[in-house]
Amino acid sequence: MKHLTVIAHPNPESFGSSLVKELYNHLIDKGDEAHIRNLYQTGFNPVLSSEDFSSFADNRTPNDIKTEQEYIKWADHVIFVYPVWWGGMPAILKGYIDRVFAEGFAYEYTANGVNGLLSPRKGSVICTTGESSENYKKIHDAMRVISSEVIFKFVGMEPYKQLFYGAVPSVSNEVRASYIQNVKEEF
Numbered sequence: 001m002k003h004l005t006v007i008a009h010p011n012p013e014s015f016g017s018s019l020v021k022e023l024y025n026h027l028i029d030k031g032d033e034a035h036i037r038n039l040y041q042t043g044f045n046p047v048l049s050s051e052d053f054s055s056f057a058d059n060r061t062p063n064d065i066k067t068e069q070e071y072i073k074w075a076d077h078v079i080f081v082y083p084v085w086w087g088g089m090p091a092i093l094k095g096y097i098d099r100v101f102a103e104g105f106a107y108e109y110t111a112n113g114v115n116g117l118l119s120p121r122k123g124s125v126i127c128t129t130g131e132s133s134e135n136y137k138k139i140h141d142a143m144r145v146i147s148s149e150v151i152f153k154f155v156g157m158e159p160y161k162q163l164f165y166g167a168v169p170s171v172s173n174e175v176r177a178s179y180i181q182n183v184k185e186e187f
């Protein structure tokens with residue numbers, strides 16, 4: 001299996017960044033292929049511009065978008081990893097989806113409605129929160145709907161795992177280690 005992990009975290013020393021490294025090592029150790037795209041490290045421009053729209057219309061996809069689309073094409077499984085910021089994903093990841101999951105690449109409009117173009121890929125999400133998972137149940141449920149229905153199913157991807165790890169800044173190192181262990185067990 002080919003896994004593409006897209007991480008949106010500005011701090012390379014954060015829990016989320018360690019989780020991504022551990023997940024990568026785990027996937028390689030079990031004989032799978034893996035790539036990490038770190039949006040802050042590559043300086044991905046998340047603003048979908050009017051130039052982008054005219055480029056898409058003329059079939060001239062901007063190079064930074066094309067690069068990311070090649071990674072998506074390569075992958076069987078795309079995993080988004082991010083800290084929850086104001087109940088959703090950081091703006092840089094939202095902008096990545098706006099620009100990379102473009103019409104013509106990720107979906108098309110037909111006489112019969114929307115046709116997702118990224119099947120049979122799977123899509124997963126790993127999120128960390130400041131709030132405990134107990135307090136955040138309602139928000140997690142809402143976020144699951146956005147990831148599965150609004151993003152993955154729209155582009156023809158099969159929603160796979162949606163993992164939430166709560167109270168990351170307040171729990172002990174042991175609990176944080178158990179979160180990473182759980183991620184490895186899930187994949």
Ligand SMILES: Cc1cc2nc3c(=O)[nH]c(=O)nc-3n(C[C@H](O)[C@H](O)[C@H](O)COP(=O)(O)O)c2cc1C
Pocket residue numbers: 009014015016017082083084085086087088127128129130131132136168169
């Ligand atoms: C801008 C910003 C917004 C945040 N919004 C939320 C939020 O809506 N809900 C929540 O539970 N935690 C929120 N947090 C806390 C982060 O989700 C939490 O610190 C992070 O997931 C911990 O993982 P990390 O150590 O890898 O950053 C926010 C943090 C920041 C910086």
